[in-house]
Amino acid sequence: MKIFAHRGLSGFYPENTILAFKKCLNLNIYGIELDVQKSKDNHLVVIHDEKVDRTFIGSGYIKDMTLEELKSLKSSFKDFEDNEDCKIPTLEEVLKLFKPTEFIINIELKNSKTKYKDLEKDVIKLVKKLKMGKKVIISSFRMDSLKKVRKYSSKVKIAYLVSDKFYKLRPKFLIFLDLINYNFSYVNPNHKLVDKNFIKKYHSKNLQVLCYTVNTIEDYERLSKIKADGIFTDFANIFPLTCD
Numbered sequence: 169m170k171i172f173a174h175r176g177l178s179g180f181y182p183e184n185t186i187l188a189f190k191k192c193l194n195l196n197i198y199g200i201e202l203d204v205q206k207s208k209d210n211h212l213v214v215i216h217d218e219k220v221d222r223t224f225i226g227s228g229y230i231k232d233m234t235l236e237e238l239k240s241l242k243s244s245f246k247d248f249e250d251n252e253d254c255k256i257p258t259l260e261e262v263l264k265l266f267k268p269t270e271f272i273i274n275i276e277l278k279n280s281k282t283k284y285k286d287l288e289k290d291v292i293k294l295v296k297k298l299k300m301g302k303k304v305i306i307s308s309f310r311m312d313s314l315k316k317v318r319k320y321s322s323k324v325k326i327a328y329l330v331s332d333k334f335y336k337l338r339p340k341f342l343i344f345l346d347l348i349n350y351n352f353s354y355v356n357p358n359h360k361l362v363d364k365n366f367i368k369k370y371h372s373k374n375l376q377v378l379c380y381t382v383n384t385i386e387d388y389e390r391l392s393k394i395k396a397d398g399i400f401t402d403f404a405n406i407f408p409l410t411c412d
């Protein structure tokens with residue numbers, strides 16, 4: 169089972185920060201997951217929500233703030249307010265942290281609500297600049313965005329994220345057609361959607377199934393039994409591991 173630290177070791181440290189990612193470096197896990205968006209001045213930044221309000225002391229949309237403004241914000245988690253490793257990191261900073269390691273980085277394009285111009289192009293450009301094409305997986309809930317990713321890179325591994333809401337609306341044969349035609353490697357579903365049949369269907373098309381967000385041993389064991397390929401968890405330090 170591949171274990172991914174969801175937003176870093178986010179069960180214990182402020183999510184999507186250098187600190188939460190550094191805390192993964194000594195874990196025997198397959199990789200980490202992060203969310204990427206764009207600042208007003210076009211920098212790729214790592215943060216989950218479209219607004220800074222929940223995780224930082226401040227208010228406003230990422231798309232309306234410059235990198236300098238975003239970098240000036242302090243973590244809203246009391247114990248980490250003054251920790252320099254708890255600022256909003258750029259994607260480049262996080263990728264460079266993992267470059268010398270064996271970790272796989274699942275980069276989620278956070279573009280369901282805000283449609284960032286050239287997000288796909290800029291992420292691929294950076295990954296190529298750092299020569300990390302073999303170390304990343306690019307995921308998104310938006311199929312049109314993932315098709316753009318494929319346009320910019322014929323080789324990068326792609327994962328289609330599925331939640332209840334979107335999955336139920338789309339005819340399954342259309343999903344399969346896209347996944348095969350665009351040579352996707354993974355489907356990343358909400359773990360509640362996953363049963364034996366789900367896994368069987370995707371495995372038969374040579375796709376691996378990475379489930380989010382799995383935070384209990386019961387869910388981990390259930391998914392393990394039905395042969396899910398991996399999980400994203402906020403507690404990557406407590407799950408049994410086999411890295412393959």
Ligand code: G3P
Nearest residue numbers: 201203276307356380400
């Ligand atoms: O990539 C899996 C998972 O992170 C998707 O949901 O809301 O945690 O970004 P969310």
Ligand code: CA
Nearest residue numbers: 201202203276
């Ligand atoms: Ca995510």
